[in-house]
Amino acid sequence: MSMNEMEVKVNELRELRRMADELAGEITALEDSLKAQMTATGTDEISGPSFKITWKEVTSSRLDSKALKVAAPELWQRFSKQTTSRRFVLA
Numbered sequence: 343m344s345m346n347e348m349e350v351k352v353n354e355l356r357e358l359r360r361m362a363d364e365l366a367g368e369i370t371a372l373e374d375s376l377k378a379q380m381t382a383t384g385t386d387e388i389s390g391p392s393f394k395i396t397w398k399e400v401t402s403s404r405l406d407s408k409a410l411k412v413a414a415p416e417l418w419q420r421f422s423k424q425t426t427s428r429r430f431v432l433a
Contacts, residue, residue, distance in 0.1 A: 355432060 343351075377397055380388060386398045411418040 352432065359432075 376388075376395060380386065380395070380397050386396060388395045407418065407422075
């Protein structure tokens with residue numbers, strides 16, 4: 343791939359990312375509007391002819407690995423594992 347081809351692809355990627363950010367903002371604004379309506383009506387579920395929206399509180403439990411490392415470092419060391427990944431960054 344030539345440098346000109348790389349430049350075209352990088353510019354296209356930048357434009358698509360800009361468009362994705364713009365769409366993400368619009369999606370968030372619409373979601374916030376629907377959530378505000380649900381809050382105003384005091385409901386956590388709304389249904390229509392072609393949709394069903396739920397916005398409910400969910401409780402989950404997760405392991406606090408930082409606290410475990412402080413409280414029981416030998417246990418943390420015994421059950422921790424390293425992973426390796428690659429990160430793609432366009433600057």
